[in-house]
Amino acid sequence: MTHPAKDPFPAAPAVLTRTRRQVLVGAGAAGFGALLGSLGSPAIAQGLKPVRISEAIHLGMYASVYAAVHGGYFRKHGLDVAVSSAGGIALAVPVVLSGNASFAITGAGMSVNATNEGAKLVNIAKIVGGVAMWAVAKPGTNIRKLEDFRGKTIATLRFPSSSIQTPTFAMKERGGFDPESAGVKFLQLPAGAQAQAVLDGRADVATMFEWDVSIAKQKFGLEPVFAFADIIGPLSWTTAIATKALVEKDPALVQAFCDAIAEAQAALQVDRELFLKASFAEFPQIDQAVIRAAADNLLTKSTAIPKNPTISKAEWDTNMAFEMAGGSVKSPRSYEEMVDNRFAERATAKFAAAKKSS
Template identity: 30%
Template structure:
């Protein structure tokens, strides 16, 4: 995993070397920005709400969304200035910054460890030790779901050798479970509620276990246009506030963004992540939440040390966005 994560960030460093529900009144502006998301993901619903409900436009910003296909590629777009913002796990930005890339975090997106463990009917589960000897399907490393699962095993005096870990492409986790190739799964949404609808049971939730956890964030260059960055963070703050106050609108946007999924699964997934506080109340990122997320990567050897919070998280835009009434 260490080699994979470092290799994935090679592109980023190479490019660097080469180059509230209510928002403030709509501002007439020619400001434009591109945001590069790692994937089209239910986790990034706050971004889609901001786009679909015109909250960036109300903040005076015309935003174009692009999908990179990988966190390292999304971050590389920011470093090369082909995008102003990227959305993915903050660990990618921390590793790039540790190598000298002029990047940091400017907004929260997901503030809970959005991973759950499910088992097939009939599997007895009282604690983690009951997983010993089981075939466990999880995402292909490097990914946070599998990283958290390995961390969980370690915290309970176990290792990956105690289970038969079946790693598959992200999004493919439901397949082996439903086919009976595995009886335990480490899941993201919406895969989680897809298998729950088929009779699987949730036995452990990382959001409840860890509490506030900086799972996904908005990254930007240190020299990003302040006006553009402020408008983007204002839009994200408005989206997060709307999701909390009018969850039915968040569900409607999710159904629009994921039209091929069963609408009932989409609704269950959004409601679960709201109930489990996976989607934050606003754009703020607490030092403890960031430290916890990055400690996972440090424990796995992907990151040498915690970045300096004040230098890594630019609270200028966060504070101003939170002050909007």
């Protein structure tokens, strides 16, 4: 929903100490409880507000969040943030609905599905602003346009992963053909198994996020042969989702969150070292050469990292078409109902003004 501007929200608490962050894969209520126990009360005593974020899975394209952590923007805006990976695109919103996180970072369609089942949610910020996905294949594979996917087997993650939704939407909405009718088969595999399926011939191509694209090139000699962002364009691919109750009860918290994301996104546009610093810290198991190679794909060859967190109606409508074509959303909902842009707009204006004055 969109609203007219209101009086300024209460200021976020002053920042007096550093942010602590823990990543817990597959955390539910018990995991978050343990996390809170480890954080203890010093953050409250020293002026920071503890905040829990549930991300779908741990992905390089969520760099806006990681930059806000490691660039100090969350703590600058008074928040002591802990991020936990829920373990799947459909799992982050239930963590918020259970009261074990304030914000979910996942596909916007998940907020629609939950709302269709009776939840009251809004999308408050754009985290990923484009389709950061590539088709990867053996060198010499002739896939340069959507028609070339006809009759091919595509290695993907398991439904409702965007690795299935993205090619499905692209073929239906941009290519004008149905994948099933065109003989396209999706080979759904666990994370990390897609490259091997291409190497051993079970699949012709694999659809991948970064870091997997750069890993596939460095480790397996595969190449990105098709960029879906080139034909799909901007959309609200991943958003920050909150309950309407939180927005009404604690607008200062929502504003502080959006301020931190907006400032981090603005910084990422001009400071590649921030991207590298945050990514090295978040993904110590990934070769730094892979992360450096992936930076081009995420920062310059796609709109994955937004310039600001606002969500436009056009982006929302494109995303709804994307989710419907991919099958992850059965009944769409309107931009006016599902997006509360006030906080992101305020944050964007604030940091645009700050940039002009600097």
